[in-house]
Amino acid sequence: xxxxxxxxxxxxxxxxxxxxxxxxxxxxxxxxxxxxxxxxxxxxxxxxxxxxxxxxxxxxxxxxxxxxxxxxxxxxxxxxxxxxxxxxxxxxxxxxxxxxxxxxxxxxxxxxxxxxxxxxxxxxxxxxxxxxxxxxxxxxxxxxxxxxxxxxxxxxxxxxxxxxxxxxxxxxxxxxxxxxxxxxxxxxxxxxxxxxxxxxxxxxxxxxxxxxxxxxxxxxxxxxxxxxxxxxxxxxxx
Amino acid sequence: xxxxxxxxxxxxxxxxxxxxxxxxxxxxxxxxxxxxxxxxxxxxxxxxxxxxxxxxxxxxxxxxxxxxxxxxxxxxxxxxxxxxxxxxxxxxxxxxxxxxxxxxxxxxxxxxxxxxxxxxxxxxxxxxxxxxxxxxxxxxxxxxxxxxxxxxxxxxxxxxxxxxxxxxxxxxxxxxxxxxxxxxxxxxxxxxxxxxxxxxxxxxxxxxxxxxxxxxxxxxxxxxxxxxxxxxxxxxxx
Numbered sequence: 001x002x003x004x005x006x007x008x009x010x011x012x013x014x015x016x017x018x019x020x021x022x023x024x025x026x027x028x029x030x031x032x033x034x035x036x037x038x039x040x041x042x043x044x045x046x047x048x049x050x051x052x053x054x055x056x057x058x059x060x061x062x063x064x065x066x067x068x069x070x071x072x073x074x075x076x077x078x079x080x081x082x083x084x085x086x087x088x089x090x091x092x093x094x095x096x097x098x099x100x101x102x103x104x105x106x107x108x109x110x111x112x113x114x115x116x117x118x119x120x121x122x123x124x125x126x127x128x129x130x131x132x133x134x135x136x137x138x139x140x141x142x143x144x145x146x147x148x149x150x151x152x153x154x155x156x157x158x159x160x161x162x163x164x165x166x167x168x169x170x171x172x173x174x175x176x177x178x179x180x181x182x183x184x185x186x187x188x189x190x191x192x193x194x195x196x197x198x199x200x201x202x203x204x205x206x207x208x209x210x211x212x213x214x215x216x217x218x219x220x221x222x223x224x225x226x227x228x229x230x231x232x233x234x235x236x237x238x
Numbered sequence: 239x240x241x242x243x244x245x246x247x248x249x250x251x252x253x254x255x256x257x258x259x260x261x262x263x264x265x266x267x268x269x270x271x272x273x274x275x276x277x278x279x280x281x282x283x284x285x286x287x288x289x290x291x292x293x294x295x296x297x298x299x300x301x302x303x304x305x306x307x308x309x310x311x312x313x314x315x316x317x318x319x320x321x322x323x324x325x326x327x328x329x330x331x332x333x334x335x336x337x338x339x340x341x342x343x344x345x346x347x348x349x350x351x352x353x354x355x356x357x358x359x360x361x362x363x364x365x366x367x368x369x370x371x372x373x374x375x376x377x378x379x380x381x382x383x384x385x386x387x388x389x390x391x392x393x394x395x396x397x398x399x400x401x402x403x404x405x406x407x408x409x410x411x412x413x414x415x416x417x418x419x420x421x422x423x424x425x426x427x428x429x430x431x432x433x434x435x436x437x438x439x440x441x442x443x444x445x446x447x448x449x450x451x452x453x454x455x456x457x458x459x460x461x462x463x464x465x466x467x468x469x470x471x472x473x474x475x476x
């Protein structure tokens with residue numbers, strides 16, 4: 001937790017926040033904070049700055065905050081991701097917010113096991129919890145916007161053309177693909193398939209909607225490795 | 239397991255290999271192989287090609303192999319990595335071989351918890367098992383060479399200058415650093431610190447040995463995210 005994140009509901013007075021949950025525990029156990037200690041804090045979807053410890057005890061910590069810094073810029077990226085298996089989903093959500101993805105669609109695809117859709121990790125709260133862990137790591141405050149789409153075809157036919165219009169539209173795909181484009185900060189729509197990849201029918205539908213298949217070499221990467229590798233290749237250092 | 243790897247000890251006759259362990263189970267459960275099925279196989283540090291099922295039963299599978307293809311090129315990279323905590327080490331070793339790292343030094347550093355050095359995952363067999371999982375994923379056969387160095391200073395003073403001589407020497411470091419260099423296939427020595435980073439003394443020693451600090455932006459990445467992000471940035475598509 002490089003940044004302690006809070007939201008509206010954590011305010012207990014003007015410019016003061018009271019924290020009780022794992023953040024309190026982290027401030028006690030890791031920062032070993034005392035009254036007057038200064039910590040880095042950030043308001044979700046807002047500014048970051050410092051929080052000075054006003055009081056701290058076994059159950060809560062009160063911080064007086066001063067917010068002055070803008071969060072790092074987000075990547076101008078809408079990521080379409082075939083739903084990973086639940087164990088991977090947690091880490092992947094953290095990676096996505098850590099790397100500054102702006103918007104995420106979790107999609108069904110032929111090679112996604114249908115049982116994954118009943119995971120409790122898909123509850124909005126559970127998703128936000130993982131995203132928040134990733135933001136805390138990156139010292140970012142921008143919560144990515146997440147959409148869940150359980151049906152591939154209606155999404156790709158009815159929604160995707162408008163999403164990828166006027167963006168750099170790409171689907172990561174090892175076969176019959178162009179080399180990875182040069183880094184650029186242009187608005188981008190990027191689809192990444194499940195383990196085993198999108199099936200040819202799906203690639204065809206994604207192409208019809210406006211995405212171009214590209215590859216990042218002949219090695220087949222796991223999804224959680226492919227995401228940072230591809231994002232790092234597509235966007236310049238921010 | 240996109241590629242079934244074997245070594246000398248798996249040969250049971252000329253051009254025939256007999257597999258019994260998790261590879262047998264994978265061939266039965268996932269490939270649902272029958273006599274005459276054809277599977278992708280590769281010899282560790284050798285060629286890859288096809289293996290035709292000669293016989294298969296509950297305990298072993300015999301494959302007749304034909305090896306014709308070279309493995310994907312390795313990255314001309316010696317990676318120095320502060321020893322990650324054991325849970326992360328497994329995944330990181332897989333990532334390293336999946337991405338084609340040629341040589342790896344696992345290093346001590348101030349922020350590495352000393353208890354990590356007693357992990358059974360550091361046994362040679364355990365390291366090779368994880369590396370092999372990564373190769374199977376990437377369809378590579380080149381086993382990275384791994385060295386373990388429990389003392390930072392003697393390594394950096396006595397060994398590192400020769401390792402990084404005539405290479406692009408880099409240490410990933412968010413502060414007082416240059417931007418990430420352009421992709422290039424030149425021989426590279428890259429150091430990546432532990433969670434929390436190398437301490438200033440260590441960065442200074444690494445600089446004296448010939449490494450230049452660089453950053454990949456203001457976001458602080460976890461080590462397992464930083465590795466694919468940085469490798470993907472430093473090397474062109476292979």
